[in-house]
Amino acid sequence: MGNEELGKVNFWIWYGGIGWQSKNMAFLVQKYGGTSVANLERIQKVAERVAESRRKGNRLVVVVSAMSGVTDGLLKMARGLHAEPSEREMDLLMATGEQTTTALLAIALQARGIAAVAMTGAQAGIVTDGTHMKARIANVSPKAVQAHLRLGRVVIVAGFQGQTMEGQVTTLGRGGSDLTAIALAAVLKAKRCEIYTDVDGVYTADPRTEPGARKIAEISYDEMLELASTGAKVMQARSVEFAKKFGVVFEVRSSFNRARGTMVKEEAKSMERVVVRGVSLEKSQAKVTLVGVADRPGVAAKLFTGIAKAGINVDMIVQNISLPMGGRQGKAQTDITFTLPREELAKVRKFLEPFVRSGGARQILFKEGVAKLSVVGIGMRSHTGVAAQLFRALAAARVNIQMISTSEIKITVVVDEEAGSKAVRAAHREFRLGKRV
Amino acid sequence: MGNEELGKVNFWIWYGGIGWQSKNMAFLVQKYGGTSVANLERIQKVAERVAESRRKGNRLVVVVSAMSGVTDGLLKMARGLHAEPSEREMDLLMATGEQTTTALLAIALQARGIAAVAMTGAQAGIVTDGTHMKARIANVSPKAVQAHLRLGRVVIVAGFQGQTMEGQVTTLGRGGSDLTAIALAAVLKAKRCEIYTDVDGVYTADPRTEPGARKIAEISYDEMLELASTGAKVMQARSVEFAKKFGVVFEVRSSFNRARGTMVKEEAKSMERVVVRGVSLEKSQAKVTLVGVADRPGVAAKLFTGIAKAGINVDMIVQNISLPMGGRQGKAQTDITFTLPREELAKVRKFLEPFVRSGGARQILFKEGVAKLSVVGIGMRSHTGVAAQLFRALAAARVNIQMISTSEIKITVVVDEEAGSKAVRAAHREFRLGKRV
Numbered sequence: 010m011g012n013e014e015l016g017k018v019n020f021w022i023w024y025g026g027i028g029w030q031s032k033n034m035a036f037l038v039q040k041y042g043g044t045s046v047a048n049l050e051r052i053q054k055v056a057e058r059v060a061e062s063r064r065k066g067n068r069l070v071v072v073v074s075a076m077s078g079v080t081d082g083l084l085k086m087a088r089g090l091h092a093e094p095s096e097r098e099m100d101l102l103m104a105t106g107e108q109t110t111t112a113l114l115a116i117a118l119q120a121r122g123i124a125a126v127a128m129t130g131a132q133a134g135i136v137t138d139g140t141h142m143k144a145r146i147a148n149v150s151p152k153a154v155q156a157h158l159r160l161g162r163v164v165i166v167a168g169f170q171g172q173t174m175e176g177q178v179t180t181l182g183r184g185g186s187d188l189t190a191i192a193l194a195a196v197l198k199a200k201r202c203e204i205y206t207d208v209d210g211v212y213t214a215d216p217r218t219e220p221g222a223r224k225i226a227e228i229s230y231d232e233m234l235e236l237a238s239t240g241a242k243v244m245q246a247r248s249v250e251f252a253k254k255f256g257v258v259f260e261v262r263s264s265f266n267r268a269r270g271t272m273v274k275e276e277a278k279s280m281e282r283v284v285v286r287g288v289s290l291e292k293s294q295a296k297v298t299l300v301g302v303a304d305r306p307g308v309a310a311k312l313f314t315g316i317a318k319a320g321i322n323v324d325m326i327v328q329n330i331s332l333p334m335g336g337r338q339g340k341a342q343t344d345i346t347f348t349l350p351r352e353e354l355a356k357v358r359k360f361l362e363p364f365v366r367s368g369g370a371r372q373i374l375f376k377e378g379v380a381k382l383s384v385v386g387i388g389m390r391s392h393t394g395v396a397a398q399l400f401r402a403l404a405a406a407r408v409n410i411q412m413i414s415t416s417e418i419k420i421t422v423v424v425d426e427e428a429g430s431k432a433v434r435a436a437h438r439e440f441r442l443g444k445r446v
Numbered sequence: 447m448g449n450e451e452l453g454k455v456n457f458w459i460w461y462g463g464i465g466w467q468s469k470n471m472a473f474l475v476q477k478y479g480g481t482s483v484a485n486l487e488r489i490q491k492v493a494e495r496v497a498e499s500r501r502k503g504n505r506l507v508v509v510v511s512a513m514s515g516v517t518d519g520l521l522k523m524a525r526g527l528h529a530e531p532s533e534r535e536m537d538l539l540m541a542t543g544e545q546t547t548t549a550l551l552a553i554a555l556q557a558r559g560i561a562a563v564a565m566t567g568a569q570a571g572i573v574t575d576g577t578h579m580k581a582r583i584a585n586v587s588p589k590a591v592q593a594h595l596r597l598g599r600v601v602i603v604a605g606f607q608g609q610t611m612e613g614q615v616t617t618l619g620r621g622g623s624d625l626t627a628i629a630l631a632a633v634l635k636a637k638r639c640e641i642y643t644d645v646d647g648v649y650t651a652d653p654r655t656e657p658g659a660r661k662i663a664e665i666s667y668d669e670m671l672e673l674a675s676t677g678a679k680v681m682q683a684r685s686v687e688f689a690k691k692f693g694v695v696f697e698v699r700s701s702f703n704r705a706r707g708t709m710v711k712e713e714a715k716s717m718e719r720v721v722v723r724g725v726s727l728e729k730s731q732a733k734v735t736l737v738g739v740a741d742r743p744g745v746a747a748k749l750f751t752g753i754a755k756a757g758i759n760v761d762m763i764v765q766n767i768s769l770p771m772g773g774r775q776g777k778a779q780t781d782i783t784f785t786l787p788r789e790e791l792a793k794v795r796k797f798l799e800p801f802v803r804s805g806g807a808r809q810i811l812f813k814e815g816v817a818k819l820s821v822v823g824i825g826m827r828s829h830t831g832v833a834a835q836l837f838r839a840l841a842a843a844r845v846n847i848q849m850i851s852t853s854e855i856k857i858t859v860v861v862d863e864e865a866g867s868k869a870v871r872a873a874h875r876e877f878r879l880g881k882r883v
Contacts, residue, residue: 053527087549090493095553101549102550108538115535119532126535132613153613
C-alpha cells in the first residue's frame with residue numbers, strides 16, 4: 010500500500026529564497042491526462058490553457074501523460090515480441106510516451122511566445138526505488154526545476170516516470186502521472202495542484218446511474234480515499250494518500266471545459282455538516298464463501314496470506330461468528346466470505362480447491378453478479394444511525410443486502426449487481442445528495 | 447568538421463581484466479540502421495541474427511537507429527506545432543525513437559532466451575557537448591556497458607543520442623548512430639564493428655549507373671573518406687574519421703542478406719596495387735563563376751567566409767590565374783568558380799548579388815545541371831599519369847570536362863549532368879573496376 014512509499018519519502022532540503030512565490034502570482038502544478046493530450050489539436054488546446062494561466066502571472070509546472078493510445082500501442086508491440094517482456098525494458102519503452110508529449114507541449118508553448126522547457130522524470134529529479142513498472146518515489150530533487158522556474162520558464166515534466174539512483178528508467182504504475190504532479194506540488198510547495206482529466210470532478214454518484222448526481226465542490230482527503238477505493242475511479246488512492254501526507258490541496262477538473270472541479274483538501278469543520286458526501290458502486294464483483302473453516306487462530310491468516318501470494322486482490326472480508334458444535338464433527342467451525350473482482354475468480358478457484366481438498370474447509374461457494382455499494386462521508390463520525398438509515402432506504406427499494414462492512418466514514422454493502430443502480434438511486438435520494446433545485 | 451570532435455575525445459580509463467575477450471570468442475559491435483529495424487518483423491530478423499552471433503560465443507554490443515519513418519513522424523508533429531521548434535526539445539523528442547527500438551530489440555532477444563539489456567545513449571555513457579541536434583561526442587564512459595557484458599548480456603544501445611555533463615539529452619546529427627557504434631567499438635576495444643544497412647557494401651561505382659560495378663572487399667579509411675565526400679552516401683565522413691583516428695576496423699554490410707560486405711581498415715601494402723578503388727558521381731550540382739574578381743590578397747577569404755556564414759556548403763573551388771590587365775580597368779583581376787548542391791543556388795544568389803553590386807566582381811554566371819565525377823584510390827600516390835588516363839578515357843567517350851580538381855588520392859572533374867552516367871561507365875572500364883569474369 011501507499012504507506013510504505015510515504016514512509017520512505019525523504020525530501021531534499023528545501024532551498025529558500027523563492028522570490029517567485031511572492032507578490033500576487035500563484036505557483037501552480039497542473040497535470041494533463043492522456044485524453045487531454047490525445048493528439049496535436051488537443052495539445053494545442055492545453056498549450057492555450059497553460060499560456061493563459063502563465064500570462065495571468067502564474068508560475069507553472071505542467072505534468073503530462075502519454076497521448077492516449079500510445080502506451081497501449083507500445084505495450085502491444087512489446088507483447089508482439091514476447092509474451093512476458095522484461096519489466097526493465099518495458100519501463101524504458103513506456104517512458105518514451107510521456108517524453109514525447111512533454112517535448113511537444115513545450116514546443117507548442119514556445120510557438121505562443123511562452124518560455125517553456127521539457128524535462129523527463131529523471132531530469133525533474135524524480136528518484137524512485139528499483140521496482141520496475143510500479144516504482145515508488147524515494148525522493149524528489151527539485152533543483153533543476155527550480156532553476157528553470159526562477160528564469161521564468163514554464164516547466165513541462167514527463168509524468169509516470171522516474172529514475173533510480175543508479176540511472177535506471179522506471180515507471181510508477183497506475184495513476185503514476187497524478188503522483189508525479191502531487192509529489193512535485195509537495196516539494197515545490199505549490200499553492201495548488203490541478204489534475205486535468207476527462208471528467209468534471211467528483212460527483213455525489215456516477216451521473217450515468219443517477220442523473221441527479223451533483224458535482225462536489227470540496228471533499229476531504231479521507232472521503233476521496235474511500236471513494237477512490239470503492240469504484241469512483243477518478244484517482245488512485247496512492248496519489249490521494251501522498252497529497253494528504255504532504256497537505257497538497259488539489260483540484261480534479263476537466264480539460265475540456267472551464268468549469269471549476271472538485272477541491273480535495275484537509276477536512277474543515279464545515280465539511281462535517283454533510284453526513285454523506287457521495288455514493289459509489291463497484292460492479293463486476295464476485296463473492297466467495299468458504300463453509301466450515303476450522304475456527305482456530307491462524308487459519309484466516311494462512312488462507313489470506315496464500316491468496317495474497319497468488320496475486321489476488323480480495324476486498325471485503327466477513328467472518329460470521331463460530332457456530333456451536335451441533336451435529337458437526339465436534340470442532341468449532343466458521344464461514345468466511347470475501348469479495349473480489351470477477352476476473353480474479355478463476356485464479357482464486359485454482360488456489361482454493363486444493364485448500365478445500367486438504368481439509369482447510371468443508372465447501373466453497375462462488376457467486377458472480379454482485380456489486381458493492383458504498384456511502385462515504387466524514388460527517389458519519391458525529392452522526393449515529395447512518396447505517397440504519399441506509400438499510401431502511403434499501404429495504405424500501407426492495408434491495409436485498411448480502412454482506413455489510415463498515416469503517417469510520419464509510420458503509421459498504423454487497424447487493425445483486427442487477428439491483429445496483431436502483432440501490433444507488435435509493436441511497437442518493439435518502440441522503441439528499443441531489444442537485445439543489 | 448570531425449577534427450574538433452576527435453581532438454576533444456578524452457576516453458575514460460580503460461578497465462583491464464576483460465576476461466570476456468579471451469578464448470575463441472570475438473567481441474563485436476553491430477549497428478542496425480532504420481530500414482533494418484523498420485517494423486516488428488524486421489526487428490525479429492535482427493534479433494535472430496544477433497542471437498545467432500551470440501550463440502556462436504561472440505560478445506555483443508548492438509547499436510540501433512529509430513524505426514525508419516519514426517524520426518520523420520516526430521519531426522512532422524513538432525513542425526505542426528512550431529515552424530522552428532527549439533533544438534533542446536527536438537532532441538528530447540527525437541531521442542524517443544532510438545529508445546523505443548532499443549527496448550523492443552532487447553525484448554525480442556529475451557524471447558529467444560538471450561540475456562539482453564537495453565540502454566539509452568546516456569546510460570551507455572555517451573557524453574556530448576551541448577550543441578543540440580548536432581552534438582559532438584566529448585567522451586565515452588563504458589563502465590555500465592562493461593558491467594553488463596561481464597554478466598554475459600547482449601547490450602543494446604540507442605544510437606544517435608547522448609547526454610551532456612549536465613544531463614541534457616542530445617542527438618548527434620546525421621550519421622549519428624554509426625558514430626555511436628564506432629565510438630563504442632573504439633572505447634570497448636571491439637575486434638570489429640559491423641555496420642548493417644540496406645546496401646551490400648561499398649561498390650566500385652553505383653550499380654544503378656554501372657551494372658558491372660563490383661563490391662569492394664577491403665578499402666582504406668582514406669579512400670572511404672574520399673568516397674563519402676563525393677556522393678557514395680554509405681556513411682558520413684565523420685564516422686569514418688573517428689574510426690580512422692581510433693583504428694576501428696568496420697564492415698559495411700546488408701542486414702537483408704548474409705553476404706560479406708566491405709571491410710574498412712588502415713591501408714595495407716596490398717591495397718596499393720589497385721590504382722583506382724572506385725568511381726563516384728554526385729549529381730544535382732551547380733556551378734557559380736565570379737568573373738572579374740580583384741586579384742588581391744584577402745578577397746577570396748572574404749568571399750568564402752561570407753558564403754560559409756550564410757550556411758552554404760560550397761565544394762570544389764577553382765581559381766584561374768590572373769589575367770594580364772588588358773583592356774580592363776588597369777587592375778589585376780581573376781575568375782573564381784565553385785560548385786555547390788543545386789538546392790543551395792537560391793541562397794548563394796541572394797548572397798552574391800549584393801557582393802557584385804558593391805564592386806566585389808564584375809559579373810556572376812550560374813550553371814545548373816552539372817555533376818561531379820571522382821575517381822579514388824590510394825594507389826594513385828605511387829602511380830603517375832592517372833589523371834591523364836582519366837581525361838583520355840572521358841575524351842574518347844566524348845565527355846567534356848568543365849573543371850578539374852585533384853588531391854593525393856582523388857581526381858574530380860565536373861561534367862554535364864546528362865553525360866554523367868556515360869562518364870562513370872567510361873572511367874569504370876578504363877580502370878578495369880568491373881567484375882572479374
